[in-house]
Amino acid sequence: MGPVPTQWRGACDNHNDSTFNCNRKLIGARYFNKGCLAFLASINISRPSSLIDSPRDFSGHGTHTLSTGAGRFVPSANCLGYGNGTAKGGAPNARVAAYKVCWPPIHSPGCFGSDILAAFDQAIHDRVHVLTVSLSGGNANYFDDGIAIGAFHAVKNGITVVCAAGNSGPAYGSLSNTAPWIITVGASTIDREIQTDVLVANTNIRIKGQSYSTSKLPGKKYYPLIISTDAKSANASAQNATNCLINSLDPVKVKGKIVVCKWGWSSAIENGEVVRDAGGVGLVVANGPYSGHFIFVEPNVIPATHVSYKDGITLLNYINSTRSPMGNITAPQTTLGVKPSPVMAAFSSRGPNKYNEEILKPDIVAPGVNILAAISEAGNPIGIDIGNKRILFYFETGTSMACPHIAGIAGLLRAMHPDWSPAAIRSAIMTSATVKDNEHLPIRDANLTNATPFDYGSGHVRPNHAMNPGLVYDLSPADYLNFVCALGYNSSQLAMFTKPHLCPDTPINIENLNYPSIAVPKLLNKAKITRRVKNVGTIGTYTVRVEEPRGVSVRVRPTKIKFKNWVKKRSLRLC
Numbered sequence: 001m002g003p004v005p006t007q008w009r010g011a012c013d014n015h016n017d018s019t020f021n022c023n024r025k026l027i028g029a030r031y032f033n034k035g036c037l038a039f040l041a042s043i044n045i046s047r048p049s050s051l052i053d054s055p056r057d058f059s060g061h062g063t064h065t066l067s068t069g070a071g072r073f074v075p076s077a078n079c080l081g082y083g084n085g086t087a088k089g090g091a092p093n094a095r096v097a098a099y100k101v102c103w104p105p106i107h108s109p110g111c112f113g114s115d116i117l118a119a120f121d122q123a124i125h126d127r128v129h130v131l132t133v134s135l136s137g138g139n140a141n142y143f144d145d146g147i148a149i150g151a152f153h154a155v156k157n158g159i160t161v162v163c164a165a166g167n168s169g170p171a172y173g174s175l176s177n178t179a180p181w182i183i184t185v186g187a188s189t190i191d192r193e194i195q196t197d198v199l200v201a202n203t204n205i206r207i208k209g210q211s212y213s214t215s216k217l218p219g220k221k222y223y224p225l226i227i228s229t230d231a232k233s234a235n236a237s238a239q240n241a242t243n244c245l246i247n248s249l250d251p252v253k254v255k256g257k258i259v260v261c262k263w264g265w266s267s268a269i270e271n272g273e274v275v276r277d278a279g280g281v282g283l284v285v286a287n288g289p290y291s292g293h294f295i296f297v298e299p300n301v302i303p304a305t306h307v308s309y310k311d312g313i314t315l316l317n318y319i320n321s322t323r324s325p326m327g328n329i330t331a332p333q334t335t336l337g338v339k340p341s342p343v344m345a346a347f348s349s350r351g352p353n354k355y356n357e358e359i360l361k362p363d364i365v366a367p368g369v370n371i372l373a374a375i376s377e378a379g380n381p382i383g384i385d386i387g388n389k390r391i392l393f394y395f396e397t398g399t400s401m402a403c404p405h406i407a408g409i410a411g412l413l414r415a416m417h418p419d420w421s422p423a424a425i426r427s428a429i430m431t432s433a434t435v436k437d438n439e440h441l442p443i444r445d446a447n448l449t450n451a452t453p454f455d456y457g458s459g460h461v462r463p464n465h466a467m468n469p470g471l472v473y474d475l476s477p478a479d480y481l482n483f484v485c486a487l488g489y490n491s492s493q494l495a496m497f498t499k500p501h502l503c504p505d506t507p508i509n510i511e512n513l514n515y516p517s518i519a520v521p522k523l524l525n526k527a528k529i530t531r532r533v534k535n536v537g538t539i540g541t542y543t544v545r546v547e548e549p550r551g552v553s554v555r556v557r558p559t560k561i562k563f564k565n566w567v568k569k570r571s572l573r574l575c
Contacts, residue, residue: 029055029098030122035114036103050104057376062098064396065134067374069404070094070411074374077393080299082194082212082334083372087393090408090463091415097126102135111135113146120150124157129414132407133163134400136176142484143497148179152498155181156477160414160422162407164399165362166349170290170446172454175349175361180515181480183410183426184361186349187368187402188342188460191438194297194370194395195335196305198284200225200318201326207315209284209305210297210370211268212332217303222326223281224257225319231259231278244271244283255279258327260315263287263306272300282329286312294346294446296397297370303329340437344455345369346446348399351454356487357521358510362457363430368402370395409463416467417536423475423514424536430516431473432466433459458517470537473516482508518574523552529574535563544572 031054040047050058057063071089078084099119102111116135123131131154137147151161163177165186177184198207201222217223228249232241236248244261259275261283268285275283283304287294293308307315319325345368353361375394406429413425420428435456437443443460445451478501484494485503487510494501511520512530520527533542540563544556554574561570 029100030119031055031100032115032118032122033101033103034118035112036110038114039112048104055098055100056378057098057100058378060375060378060394061102061134061396061400062100063376064371064373064394065132065400065404066096066098068371068401069130069132069408070096071374077372079372079391079393079395080212080214082332083192083370083393083395084334087372087374089373090405091411094408094411097123097128099123116146117150120154124154124159128159130160130162130407130411132404133161133177134398134403136164136166142179143489143493145179147177148182149497151179151182152477152480155422155480156498158422160407160410160425162403162410164403167347167398167400169348169350170344170346170455172350173352173354175351175353178353178355178359178361180356180359180475180483180513181422181477183406183429184363184457185368185399185403185406186362186365186456187345187347187397187399188365188443188456189294189338189345189369190367190371191336191338191341192370193295193335193338194332195330196303196332197330198305198307198315199328199330200315201328203318205314205318207305207307207311209307209311210295211285211300211304211306212297213272213300213303215301215303216331217282217329219328219331222328225284225315225325225327226253226257226259227316227319228259228261231257244274246270246274249274249278249280251278256281258282258284258329260284260286260312260319262312263291268298268300268304268306272302272304276302284312284315284329286315290446291346292445292447293343294369296345297395303331305329340439340441340444340448342367342437342443342460343448344443344445344451345397345399347397348402348455351457352519352521356510358519359513359515360453360457360517360519363426363517364406364433364458364461365456366402366405366461368399368405369397371397371401373401406461409461409466412463413466420472420536421474421476424472424534427472427474427516428466428469428536429461430458431469431471432462433457434462435459453517468537470535471533471542472536473514473531474534475514479514483510483513486510531572531574532569533561533572534569539563539565 069089070091072092073088075086077087101115101119137145142148154161162183165184166176168174193210194212196209196211228244229241231249231253233250240248242262243264259280261271263285272283285306287309295306351361353359372393410425442450481501486507514532542561544559546554548554557573
């Protein structure tokens with residue numbers, strides 16, 4: 001699909017049609033804003049000029065995620081020359097439908113539940129196969145959560161729904177979109193970086209970082225280095241100077257120098273503008289302890305780089321121990337094969353699932369850092385003066401970017417296995433994931449300590465392995481309703497959610513919901529867990545292999561399952 005055009009070409013309702021030029025009703029781009037307009041009317045706020053009745057993407061977020069999920073092959077895709085190569089989405093031949101539900105925030109977040117639900121209804125009517133939803137949602141009461149409600153009805157109609165886990169990490173219990181009928185996606189790094197290094201004069205110190213800019217420092221010249229707090233303006237607080245916020249730096253102290261700031265309350269772009277306006281020639285943004293090793297690339301108005309917490313300490317120690325600290329920032333270059341990779345993104349929201357601990361979330365992680373994808377031409381995504389350059393692709397970071405990676409894979413699986421349910425597709429993706437990085441070591445978090453299932457769920461996605469999972473853990477809409485019954489919802493509440501459903505006389509044990517992962521939140525002495533597996537592969541025998549969590553003994557019965565022509569499903573019991 002490449003750069004998303006201003007005028008969308010639609011896809012036909014009849015998915016067997018081989019061309020966009022069909023005579024049936026077209027699916028293209030739609031917008032939903034009645035909920036937003038109703039809210040404005042309720043608080044007597046006149047409609048702002050920025051709220052335009054159009055599905056056009058003025059922020060770039062929707063274009064970026066959609067092209068990640070289903071972009072066509074585009075040669076020489078790059079952002080200002082960096083990351084150059086052939087780009088494509090996860091399912092490059094998929095037809096796409098865009099549903100705009102978010103608007104400029106006015107006294108409230110700009111995505112209203114009624115508009116989200118209207119878009120879900122339209123998607124069901126349009127008979128889409130996969131929905132990628134890069135929006136945060138989450139409520140202990142699923143009936144008050146527009147995303148959870150809409151996703152349930154979509155899944156009931158055979159649509160796989162993939163949602164972002166959220167960007168509130170690394171705090172535990174911070175994830176959203178926790179409903180078990182949703183595929184919840186966290187974010188990890190990739191093995192490509194836009195590398196810019198700090199060179200320290202008269203030493204062997206070379207600190208690796210990431211950033212890119214339209215300007216460069218001369219390669220053989222060194223400039224004075226100064227810590228931002230040492231350049232604090234008279235009326236600024238120490239905290240504002242630490243983070244290089246507006247009007248926090250003294251131009252007399254900054255002029256002609258490279259300033260070292262702490263990454264905090266603003267973006268590196270804003271930090272660069274502050275340093276530039278104060279007369280600085282370069283910027284180093286250093287992580288705090290929570291961000292650790294995690295770095296993502298941002299554009300800048302001056303030569304700049306973003307470095308890890310450990311490397312930032314090294315640089316600060318050098319500056320504080322040297323009478324005349326000098327340094328340079330190298331020109332950006334695209335590097336591949338970065339190790340270790342993947343690493344959990346520091347911002348990626350973590351489990352456990354604070355609403356239902358028995359359902360392990362996130363389900364899966366996928367690339368969500370420095371993702372190059374198409375961007376809307378309706379605005380300047382970089383937010384800085386780039387002259388007459390046209391930005392068709394842009395690096396973005398977030399679980400919003402990870403989400404469409406999984407959606408694209410789900411689309412491919414749906415095309416390969418049209419008889420698979422949304423639960424079977426999720427199972428194939430989860431059970432084929434890996435918990436190892438490209439150094440064959442356990443996936444690590446931003447501090448390079450071993451990550452856990454509360455960070456990555458089942459692990460990092462492996463698309464090719466998901467094609468043939470052998471066995472899947474399947475679930476039906478009735479199973480999800482029985483799960484909701486077990487949470488204590490009554491018939492009246494269920495009637496608000498779906499058609500009448502008769503709850504079992506004895507509520508199910510939530511831990512026995514046939515989910516591809518298992519979580520036992522209150523393990524005292526022992527627990528018995530049951531799962532049902534469905535054979536979607538060849539006839540044969542499967543042997544159980546267990547890697548026990550530390551301090552826990554696990555037994556599975558039976559230890560072998562044999563499938564014949566007439567046998568499709570079998571049960572397993574874990575003790």
